[in-house]
Amino acid sequence: MSDLAQGEAATSTAERAPRGRRSRGLIGWAIVAALVLGGVFVAIQVGVRMPDQRGSLDPESARDTGAMAIAQILRDNGAEVSVFRSRTDALRAVDDDATLVMSNPYTLSDEGILELIEPAERVVFLSTSTHLLSLLRMGDNATPEFAPVSAECDSPEFADVGTIRPDRLFTPAAGVEGCFGDGDAAAVLIDDSAEGTRIVVEGARLFSNASLADDGNAALALALLGQTERVVWYVPSFADTDIEGETEDTLGSLTPGWVTPAILLLMIAGVAAALWRGRRFGPLVAETLPVTVRASETMHGRARLTAKAGDAAHAGEAIRDGSRRRLARRLGLAVSAGAEEVADAAADRLRVPRGSLHALLAGAPPVDDASLIDLARRLQELENAVEASSFTEGRSE
Known part of the structure; x- marks a missing residue:
């Protein structure tokens, strides 16, 4: 090969080497940019997306714990079901011809609960708490039994319900009728007074979409909620509360909203840089010792x-x-x-x-x-x- 050809070959090789390094560098930066953009997208989604506000016994929830099946059964039987997530709107919609339905209103104060149920002629609580039982003066908790029970009371609307398996039993207070129990304890409490009819039942499982078809659960729900042509269904939430309180400042509340996405972005960039520029561990290399130690x-x-x-x-x-x-x-x-x-x-x-x-x-x-x-x-x-x-x-x- 002539000197000219050798020089051209050397020049071509020298040009290809930097060009190959540059291409590998561009590919590495492209990978880092893609990871950074992916991290930013994930951080934005985590920061912006709010959790599902529809919880247990929500009439607009199709999840297993929701109550959309009950609302649909009521509509199929000719009842008008109106769902409200504001107690003010629910209060305006209540009249003597409507049944006010709600789960345990844990986000309302005692005054807010009494104010909401006062104008309603018929109120059904689909779940309850010890505090609510005490507030309504309808009874107390009893020892739970999971055996099937029938109505065993004089209320005619429960005649065709059959049997249910309650999750919770109550001891009726004086003047309160207990149904679906053994006399001393009941799953449904009914208080008929001059103020109206107040009904309490623990239906978190009984009336859920997943269990509504079991035993007589659907018939019980229809007997409790289908006695009037209109159903005003109020869904309690922390967004609609009358309880005022001051929360102490925490590190999360004092930190600006962009800090968490920035930290995630820096972590992702650091991991990407480590994967890109980090050394790879190769096979073990056997090296001779610099000195020789005699056996003696x-x-x-x-x-x-x-x-x-x-x-x-x-x-x-x-x-x-x-x-x-x-x-x-x-x-x-x-x-x-x-x-x-x-x-x-x-x-x-x-x-x-x-x-x-x-x-x-x-x-x-x-x-x-x-x-x-x-x-x-x-x-x-x-x-x-x-x-x-x-x-x-x-x-x-």
């Missing part, structure tokens, strides 16, 4: 440590292990041969009874320096005897 130095060092610790048992085991290995090599056995095998071979070589050397090679460990010295001396004598016998057999051959 290691042996002497371990011996000094054992002597300093006064561990005669450990030292005895080390001496026995070395003797077994040397004897096995001298007797033509494998280096990993056991103590009994070595002892038997040595006994055959020395023409002594089998088993006479077992205690020497695999007996109890020494307990002090004197027994350690005696063990070492006897092992040395055994090695010398085997060595001598091997030399004698070699000469005879």
Whole structure:
């Protein structure tokens, strides 16, 4: 190849190398930009999207805990169902020809509850609390039983309900009628007074979309809510409360809204940069040591440590292990041969009874320096005897 051709080839290679690095760099930055944009989108969605406000026994919720099925059954039977999420609007819609329906109004004060139900001729609470029972003076909690119960009361609207499995029972107060129980406890409390009809039932499960078709739950719901042509259904929520209170400032309330998305963005950018520019761990590389340590130095060092610790048992085991290995090599056995095998071979070589050397090679460990010295001396004598016998057999051959 001529000098000109070699120069052109070198120039082409030099140009391709930076161009390849630049392309890889652009791809890396594109990945980082995509991750950053994805993180910003997720942060915005988390910060902006509000949780579902439709909770248990909501007449507009199709979830298992909602009550859309009841509202649809009432409409199919000719009732007009109006859903309100403002107590002011619900109060204006209530009249003598309507049934006011609501779950436990936990977001209202006692005065707000009494003000809401005062103009209603018929009020049905689909769920309740101990405080609400005390406020309405309708009874108290009773021991729950999950066995099927029937109406067992004089209310004609419950004649065709059948049986239900209540989750909660109440003890009726004086003048309050209890239905669906055993007399002392009931699942439905009915208070008929001059102020109107007040009904309490624990229907969080009974009237939910998931359980409405079980037992007589649907018939009970229709008997409670379908006695009038209009149903005013109020849905309590924290957005519609008359309870005024001051909450203490927290770190979350004092922090601007853009801080959380910014932190998420920085974390995502940091992870992306680490993945892009971080070093990759390759295979392990074997390197020779800069110095060579002789075996004798290691042996002497371990011996000094054992002597300093006064561990005669450990030292005895080390001496026995070395003797077994040397004897096995001298007797033509494998280096990993056991103590009994070595002892038997040595006994055959020395023409002594089998088993006479077992205690020497695999007996109890020494307990002090004197027994350690005696063990070492006897092992040395055994090695010398085997060595001598091997030399004698070699000469005879």
